[in-house]
Amino acid sequence: MKKQERQQLLKRLLTSREIERQEDFVRLLSEDGIHVTQATISRDIKEMQLVKLPAESGGYRYSLPVQKKIDTQKKLQRTLQNAYISFAVQDQFTILKVLPGNGPVIASLLDQMRYEFVFGTVGDDSSVLTICVSHQGALQLEKTIDHMLAD
Amino acid sequence: MKKQERQQLLKRLLTSREIERQEDFVRLLSEDGIHVTQATISRDIKEMQLVKLPAESGGYRYSLPVQKKIDTQKKLQRTLQNAYISFAVQDQFTILKVLPGNGPVIASLLDQMRYEFVFGTVGDDSSVLTICVSHQGALQLEKTIDHMLAD
């Protein structure tokens, strides 16, 4: 049993079972006849960049890596905090005013976040127009941006 | 100092500092004159659904929640595992054949994943055409899909 094969198996387990603890991996693997210790699982998890998430259910779940999304959100937040001027909502539209030069990057980052309430975004030098799926959606976007600015 | 204020502060710290351990939070808060214990931070982290990520640098970082991205990936993987028929690469293009009805949802999920090597995706009833940024990118997409199917 090579490390790589084991790690493939870990991924498979991750999507097919609820893994709360590293010991769960140890147990499930041993049911498949693969005997490793928690120490090895810990190393695998680090290497695979798996994460332990607080689950909605109240417990914890191990999950696949998520680095990119986080990076995007961080960048958007930082950019907003640096460049924000004003925000307005009308119907399903929003207009975000930002410091010159920041419109396109913010529009792009908003796109990348793939908010389900955003239909599309376009940014010129100092404005970002967002078309939301509804007025409700526009309000959600407002809330989201407020949060980022407040954080 | 209310819990909510403290949690806002935690978010701010998260984006402005590198937090490796819960004790880092305790220390940084106490520098701001806010005295709580690791137990409280642990509860905050659970409630805010923060995650401890294996960092590229080798250590660990606490980070903002990431549930949505994970959900998307899981859904894409499950859908692919259910509906996959074949995959082909030519130049910077790929054609994925799937069971009837699954093309649009897979195209959409692929879009949502925002793979940096994918330029654009379009799905009809049973096919998904992806335009990648390069032939290399197309190969990366192939690898990604293979992984999902293998997991």
Place this chain on the structure above:
DNA sequence: TGTGAATATCAATTCAAC
């Protein structure tokens, strides 16, 4: 390099108090 055994470190929970 990869691993287990033991250990150290870190995180989650319990329990009492407010």
Place this chain on the structure above:
DNA sequence: GTTGAATTGATATTCACA
């Protein structure tokens, strides 16, 4: 409902060795 102190529980690392 919220917290700290103490504790338990879980995870990361060290060290020896294959």
